[in-house]
Amino acid sequence: RKEVEQDPGPFNVPEGATVAFNCTYSNSASQSFFWYRQDCRKEPKLLMSVYSSGNEDGRFTAQLNRASQYISLLIRDSKLSDSATYLCVVNTPTSGTYKYIFGTGTRLKVLA
Amino acid sequence: GAGVSQSPSNKVTEKGKDVELRCDPISGHTALYWYRQRLGQGLEFLIYFQGNSAPDKSGLPSDRFSAERTGESVSTLTIQRTQQEDSAVYLCASSLPGGAGGELFFGEGSRLTVL
Numbered sequence: 001r002k003e004v005e006q007d008p009g010p011f012n013v014p015e016g017a018t019v020a021f022n023c024t025y026s027n028s029a030s031q032s033f034f035w036y037r038q039d040c041r042k043e044p045k046l047l048m049s050v051y052s053s054g055n056e057d058g059r060f061t062a063q064l065n066r067a068s069q070y071i072s073l074l075i076r077d078s079k080l081s082d083s084a085t086y087l088c089v090v091n092t093p094t095s096g097t098y099k100y101i102f103g104t105g106t107r108l109k110v111l112a
Numbered sequence: 113g114a115g116v117s118q119s120p121s122n123k124v125t126e127k128g129k130d131v132e133l134r135c136d137p138i139s140g141h142t143a144l145y146w147y148r149q150r151l152g153q154g155l156e157f158l159i160y161f162q163g164n165s166a167p168d169k170s171g172l173p174s175d176r177f178s179a180e181r182t183g184e185s186v187s188t189l190t191i192q193r194t195q196q197e198d199s200a201v202y203l204c205a206s207s208l209p210g211g212a213g214g215e216l217f218f219g220e221g222s223r224l225t226v227l
Contacts (some may be wrong), residue, residue, distance in 0.1 A: 043220050089216075094170075
């Protein structure tokens with residue numbers, strides 16, 4: 001089983017739609033959780049951290065369910081510019097240090 | 113510059129040659145990571161440095177791959193006797209002292225093509 005799993009998509013949605021992505025992780029000792037965004041042929045960039053109580057940043061809402069070991073990202077009122085790959089990232093303790101494990105990403109295409 | 117800098121941005125080499133990829137992290141970032149991303153795939157962890165030491169090398173795919181870091185700054189990733197399956201984008205990222213919660217800042221990557 002992969003340490004971090006995501007549905008690869010693609011998710012094709014019309015402008016203005018609401019779309020949700022889920023991600024599951026296998027290591028219950030994981031400490032921190034993030035969503036990164038990666039545009040085609042570009043490097044990943046932090047979209048938002050995910051906090052235990054859930055958090056919102058404009059049209060984006062992230063939630064964490066530690067009991068079920070999954071993380072979600074909700075995008076409301078989708079824009080064309082939201083088209084990208086969304087990477088779920090989990091920070092996991094290993095051998096006395098921490099390692100950032102990336103999911104393979106979920107591709108989103110917002111259609112006009 | 114203010115960001116993570118990687119060089120070369122593009123490298124085309126022949127099978128069997130050695131290549132060296134360089135990463136210059138953000139000043140003050142003691143944690144440095146190398147990832148590999150094959151076309152259409154996710155990021156594959158290679159190695160992590162805290163300062164000049166590498167507590168986690170578990171992702172290096174074979175003994176043809178090695179990395180070092182000096183002066184708690186620049187890191188080089190060396191691939192010996194390159195194979196076609198080494199073709200990928202090699203991404204470097206840095207963060208403040210390693211631990212849970214820090215944002216990773218990525219360079220633009222080094223795109224390696226092995227013919």
